[in-house]
Amino acid sequence: MFIELDLQSETPIYAQLVDQIVEGIASGALQPGDPLPSVRRLAEDLGINLHTVNKSYNLLKQEGLLQVHRKKGVIVQPDGMPGLTEAFEEKLRRQLRSLAAAAAVRGMTEEAFAQESRSVYRNTITNRGGEQR
Amino acid sequence: MFIELDLQSETPIYAQLVDQIVEGIASGALQPGDPLPSVRRLAEDLGINLHTVNKSYNLLKQEGLLQVHRKKGVIVQPDGMPGLTEAFEEKLRRQLRSLAAAAAVRGMTEEAFAQESRSVYRNTITNRGGEQR
Amino acid sequence: MFIELDLQSETPIYAQLVDQIVEGIASGALQPGDPLPSVRRLAEDLGINLHTVNKSYNLLKQEGLLQVHRKKGVIVQPDGMPGLTEAFEEKLRRQLRSLAAAAAVRGMTEEAFAQESRSVYRNTITNRGGEQR
Amino acid sequence: MFIELDLQSETPIYAQLVDQIVEGIASGALQPGDPLPSVRRLAEDLGINLHTVNKSYNLLKQEGLLQVHRKKGVIVQPDGMPGLTEAFEEKLRRQLRSLAAAAAVRGMTEEAFAQESRSVYRNTITNRGGEQR
DNA sequence: GTGGTCTAGACCACC
């Protein structure tokens, strides 16, 4: 599991962390039940504050992607992932709408946009376990 | 051209404004050369701060989607929209990656994701002519 | 709106704050749409850290009892309260079970327990607007 | 006597244990004088730490619900349960207040709340004899 | 050692 943060980015660090962990789960690099580093450990490894890591973990916990287990520490949700709620789909659509509009204005066709989405999805989910070609 | 702001959204007002204008251009509701309300006017109509509208207009001007003339006021870029720069594509991919991962984790298939993208694009760009005239 | 914290209590400050605000809403002392003090202001008034207040506000926000409004600041949910979800009822039952068992063991009858619940409910919700008799 | 622990609950394990034992006594599954498993034994059965069980037993002993003998081991208080002290009633009221407010805010009526309390009490205390013998 | 809580003090984006 590789985490890269851009401390200069305008997207907050905790959000980047959330994204990367979600991508890790999506790609299969993080399997259900897998333990995550302790907040302190990860914070130190990444050179950021433990509260920042904590915030990310908590967000993912309340989204149902992580569990805080009394004995095992923080682990990837083992009891089945959240599922496609209406709320999530709405949020997804809202964000896609913004991206689609920006792309369309710059001349990207519907076909190209759909293709790009597909390709990004595939790349994200494909390198399960760390294969890389 | 219809603008709706959600004052309790997490996305800043200026960004919502930018999005809505971009969507207006993408959908054709706003045609190249079309005038936009003056900063003052729009701010009053929407009940928001002058600075906020100004910020949105300036961002769109920087991106090449609007022109700001001292005399004609603000108009939609008449001299051709900006193209698909590498920078834009990179930004697009980065955001799509985050969405794709979140969708994948919740069980959305590649096909469904691509289809959703296509459908959102179509809905965004399709409302041509229905809005204003 | 009167808030009293017990800094020595074992229940965390942020939780006490949450409780008191909920009670304020239940009693009608806080009406939908009413503004709450800014995090800094309330923190100073209560002599606690602004992060602690922030945490309470955020919890209440994600429960749907508060809104963070871009212009009005933090306000009591004006668009209708959350409603009785199954999750809430389950949580309620779980906590009642624990209380009921402790009460029963100490000899409190079913009637007394139900009566106590009713009476506490009434006292909580009754002094709407601050009447007090 | 059946004990179920939720290792990813927010309530600490020792507190869950205390609750379950109290409920066992309330329901009659555990009768005055009945023996409880030794600390070591229960810890092993539940797969938790010795200290945790110990803490629970000690709390219950302090509250007067258990007796700990060097020879007989741990037994349910045979010499009469503690009564309804003012301190207990105060604690009960404080917790009920919090629950009542949360319920009221979500639209639960006084009647429904009292009824829920009564019903939970009854269910808790009613399962007499069905558990163990 | 773990997460949870709290404090103090700082910067920033937004309005």
Add this chain to the structure above:
DNA sequence: GTGGTCTAGACCACA
């Protein structure tokens, strides 16, 4: 001025 974010450093309950 507001809330949001981040840091640093501390204590505690839990296991």
